[in-house]
Amino acid sequence: MQDMKYELETIPVWDGVKSDCECFLCELMKQAEEHSVSFYLGSSVMNPETRIRVNEYGFCPEHFEKLVAAGKPQALALMCDTYLAKSREKLAGSFKAMGQAKPGRKLDSAVQGFDVSLKARESGCLICTQMKGRLDRYCFTTAYLWNQDQEFRQALARSKGVCLHHLDALLRMSSEALDAMARAEFCKAMVELTEKNLERIAQDVLWMTQKYKSENIDKPWNGCEDAQKRAVFKMIGQGRVLDPLDKIPK
Numbered sequence: 657m658q659d660m661k662y663e664l665e666t667i668p669v670w671d672g673v674k675s676d677c678e679c680f681l682c683e684l685m686k687q688a689e690e691h692s693v694s695f696y697l698g699s700s701v702m703n704p705e706t707r708i709r710v711n712e713y714g715f716c717p718e719h720f721e722k723l724v725a726a727g728k729p730q731a732l733a734l735m736c737d738t739y740l741a742k743s744r745e746k747l748a749g750s751f752k753a754m755g756q757a758k759p760g761r762k763l764d765s766a767v768q769g770f771d772v773s774l775k776a777r778e779s780g781c782l783i784c785t786q787m788k789g790r791l792d793r794y795c796f797t798t799a800y801l802w803n804q805d806q807e808f809r810q811a812l813a814r815s816k817g818v819c820l821h822h823l824d825a826l827l828r829m830s831s832e833a834l835d836a837m838a839r840a841e842f843c844k845a846m847v848e849l850t851e852k853n854l855e856r857i858a859q860d861v862l863w864m865t866q867k868y869k870s871e872n873i874d875k876p877w878n879g880c881e882d883a884q885k886r887a888v889f890k891m892i893g894q895g896r897v898l899d900p901l902d903k904i905p906k
Contacts, residue, residue: 661832662796669797673811678853678886680815681794681822682894688790692783693719697728701735709782710735711742716781746777795822795829802845803838809845816856817849821893854890861887 668687672680696715700706715723723732750770757766801808818826826846830839860883866872867880 662793664800665790665793665797666801669794669801670808670811672794673808673815676816678816678857678890679819679822679893681791681798681818681825682889684794685787685791686894688787689722689783692786693722693726696735696783697723697726697731701731707735707738711738713780713782713785714739714778715783717778719781719783722783743777747773749773791822791825792829795826796833798826799830799833799839799842802842803834813845813849815849817846817853819890819893820850823850857883857887857890 668684669680672684675683677683696706696710714720723735726732747770750766750773753766753769754763757763798812802812817823823846827843830842834842860878860880863878864880864883867875867877
């Protein structure tokens with residue numbers, strides 16, 4: 657096994673594998689996102705270090721929307737007060753250039769400069785960064801437990817596995833947790849588990865398409881009422897975690 661590079665998250669990973677959901681990593685990441693949103697709207701809003709990081713990096717549009725939807729107007733207003741001030745400071749030069757630019761190339765250049773400045777201002781997200789770190793630990797822990805704990809290996813083999821998006825994350829992170837031989841075995845096991853569960857969902861979706869035919873209207877659904885949703889989630893995951901930009905310190 658490789659040197660330990662990540663903090664283990666054994667309890668949540670074990671709970672996730674036992675949950676019988678289509679992708680235990682999707683469920684764990686959903687919980688991680690909720691925790692991160694609560695963190696930034698909780699007492700941390702009064703922490704100077706946290707405020708400095710928020711002022712500098714902010715959040716992606718998706719997570720700003722979730723901060724709004726969380727229903728903590730006072731906490732969000734406190735963050736927005738200083739984040740807006742920092743945004744105005746960073747964009748002041750672009751505003752001045754556009755306001756003073758003459759028609760033609762000067763204005764085109766000023767508008768282009770504003771576009772670059774705005775994209776730079778909106779390029780980071782503290783919540784995405786936190787979640788990416790959490791996902792790395794969950795994936796590392798999954799591979800580590802699979803290699804060290806026979807009971808966990810068997811439980812994972814009986815589970816519904818993960819979505820294709822998180823399969824990719826698992827296979828990539830396995831190089832950090834396992835030596836070459838163990839990683840090859842782990843990757844093979846995960847591919848087999850994934851193919852087995854994709855076949856299960858494919859059969860569920862097929863029956864769903866047939867269930868709407870008149871000759872099958874009175875036949876049982878056999879648990880396939882939500883097959884189309886499970887197929888989508890299995891392919892793309894729920895609540896995809898985007899890779900954060902390197903400029904945000906961990």
